[in-house]
Amino acid sequence: MTLYLLCFALFLVGLYGVIAKRDLIKIILSMGILGYAVNLFLVLVGYRQGGHYPILEGQNPVPVMVDPLPQALVLTSIVIELGSTAMVVALAIRLFQKYQTFDISKIRRLRG
């Protein structure tokens, strides 16, 4: 319960960064924080008390294992996050080349 709440607090810190910051770099970093919070929450939900990591090592009574499904899906999500971060950074570089600033309130002619 406390862990879920701390995870949610991390998510809210990321949300604050996305909404209140005007700096493109800070917004990219807050998107990363949002991703961390969501991934952590999914893995937290799948944890089992006293669980063993889900790799079979030949023990004869198979030990109690944690939930492997969220781990597999979070693995997918982390890789996608890397791709999207690279793409957002490329967009930010392009915007900087055009407007010479990272302040989103000064980037006004976005309509082309």
Place this chain on the structure above:
Amino acid sequence: MPIELWLNFLFVLMIIGSIVALELKDVLSSIIAIGVVGLGVSISFLLLQAPDLAIVQFLFEIFCVVILIQAFIHKSHHQMESSRSNRWLTAATILTAILLFIGCLPLFKVLPPFGKPLMSTAQYYLDHGAEQTGAANLVSSIVLDYRGYDTFGEVTILFTAILGTFTILRKTAKAKHHGGQHE
């Protein structure tokens, strides 16, 4: 519970690290603070018995810090946000976040408590994964066999994102080239 204690400590560290990263004025310092947060996530995955995720998160964090520093470290005439009109929005956002936190408290009581997951589908994978797929690592048996289409979609998205990155970055060079010809 030693694991819960460690996780609480790490989560508080990560929250402090992300607030520091968002509030610092120096770009390099905030990128490094984000690196600290990501490595905290990696250690949390290790404590939560997810070794593959810990390795992938570690690599992701290193790549992320390298990409961000490479991209943003030369922008020295980077202008900081003006504080005058921003203060209003900041206060409103913090207030909304606190209200959201209090309002969502009852939702967390509905969730299964920490350490006791539902395990309805996953128990099937744990019981039959080894004999049906032949993989000792059950996470990779899910990624590559049970949820194979998911992984296919992931690879497609990754390919598209990298293609998009190259397109965005290459277009500038072409435009400059053409501009030079016309001038």
